[in-house]
Amino acid sequence: MQVSTKLIPLAIAMAFAGSASAQQVVKIGHVGPVSGPNSHLGKDNENAARMAIDELNAKGFTINGQKVKLQLLAEDDASDPKQGTAVAQKLVDAKVNGIVGHLNSGTSVPASKIYHDAGLVQISPATTATQYTKQGFAGAFRVVANDAKLGGTLGKYAVETLKVKNIAIIDDRTTYGQGVAAEFAKGAKGPGVRIVGKEFTSATATDYTAILTSIRAKKPDLVFFGGMDSVGGPMLKQMKALGINARFMGGDGVCTEALGRLAGDAVGEDKVICAEAGGVKGAQEKAMTDFRARFKQKTGVEVQLYAPYVYDSVMVMAAAMQNAKSADPAKYLPELKKIKYEGVTGTIQFDQFGDIQNGALTLYTYKGGKRTRMDVIR
Structure with missing residues (x-):
């Protein structure tokens, strides 16, 4: 049987395209409690991570000039330390390029050792225990003020x-x-x-x-x-x-x-x-208000608590990858250490320990059953 030589270059091109496509997937893991008593907060976080990934993909996210597809691998730790370390190992085995999470300090701290040993970057949107960054793990960061x-x-x-x-x-x-x-x-x-x-x-x-x-x-x-x-x-x-x-x-x-x-x-x-x-005021409030509106439109629910910080965690990790021209944690980690990123939660810069610099706090009270902001202090 004679095969047309015109088909051979096409077949090779298609095979190469398929191979290149397979190589252009960047996996970002997210962990939070989507079951158990804190599930409303965990789902809030996961929704925000998915929203950030979807927005980046829709814009045609590129690294070193090449279009890549970001993929979210979401896991449930149920606010349980044992389950937290189990899913951390699962994400390591899945060869993710970075981790956003966990929500609870009790799960984030033990999981951070697993990520550290695997050479991964972890950005927590909610872990406030001082111990988290005191361990000296180079890849551990947080975007909120500590306890x-x-x-x-x-x-x-x-x-x-x-x-x-x-x-x-x-x-x-x-x-x-x-x-x-x-x-x-x-x-x-x-x-x-x-x-x-x-x-x-x-x-x-x-x-x-x-x-x-x-x-x-x-x-x-x-x-x-x-x-x-x-x-x-x-x-x-x-x-x-x-x-x-x-x-x-x-x-x-x-x-x-x-x-x-x-x-x-x-x-x-x-x-x-x-x-x-966390918290913003002044000129930064418009960005936060816009985010909350987009979040409600996409998910059908209001922001519970940490969603803006999860969103910024994904975005700042993606920005570091672009700056490094690589999704390899060893290569984008140095860029993350020196990054200055303007997010919906304000300016994100990290100190030598991985803590956010000049972290804000927002004081609230409750009136008529509704959470009411009092002030943002730094």
């Missing part, structure tokens, strides 16, 4: 602005909860200020009667809770039922749109003060 700043600022605010004297502290025994509570205690110093009680619960508990009854006897002006909104909301309900009229304060874990729904009328008016790691 030292968040907890310490809240402690100072409680004493200097709210003028509280008697403070009770509760944490959920997670890496995040204990860390932010400890930093809050360090910041809550002043004449006549006393920590009248320290209690703890768990991230899955539903009954806080015993610890709250103990706290009620000590008549605190303020209760600080280190943990997530899935516990903070029911805890506020039980505080109200027990007649505890103290102010309630927490870090970014409780500082969500969902807290008002979870707490019901127990959230009160100006009773809850919390802080989110």
Whole structure:
């Protein structure tokens, strides 16, 4: 059988094109809790990662002049450290080019060792435990302020602005909860200020009667809770039922749109003060407002908490790849260390430890069951 010589170059070209296409896929892993009590936050994060990937692909993302396809590999850690390390290894085995995640410090910190050993870059949009970047892993970054700043600022605010004297502290025994509570205690110093009680619960508990009854006897002006909104909301309900009229304060874990729904009328008016790691004001607010509108249009739901930081994490990783002209973590890591990127959450630059420089905090309260911004501070 005679084969036309005209078909041979075409066949070779098609085979080469298929091979080139296969080589032009850049895999970005995302990990968050899309099941369990924090699933509303994990889904928020995953939606934002997918939105960033879709936008980059739609624009024809290129590296070193070559068009590439970005692929999101999303995994669920269920806020569980064991599951977190298991999916971290799964992503390593899948040969991803970088990781965005995790949400919880308790999963992000142990997973970071696995990514480090594999030579991968990890950008966390939500991990606030100081331990995360203190490990000395070259590829570990975060785009939010850490617990030292968040907890310490809240402690100072409680004493200097709210003028509280008697403070009770509760944490959920997670890496995040204990860390932010400890930093809050360090910041809550002043004449006549006393920590009248320290209690703890768990991230899955539903009954806080015993610890709250103990706290009620000590008549605190303020209760600080280190943990997530899935516990903070029911805890506020039980505080109200027990007649505890103290102010309630927490870090970014409780500082969500969902807290008002979870707490019901127990959230009160100006009773809850919390802080989110991050925040913009002034000229940067338009970019954030535009992002929130695009997110709602794409997903059909409002931003819960960390979505803008996930979006920026993907974008800053992609920008570093473009600057390095490579998706190889060893090659784009140096570019990430020196990057200055204008994102929807503000200017992203990292210090020598991988922490965001001059990280912002946003203070919120709740009015009419809705989270209401008070101020952005740096």
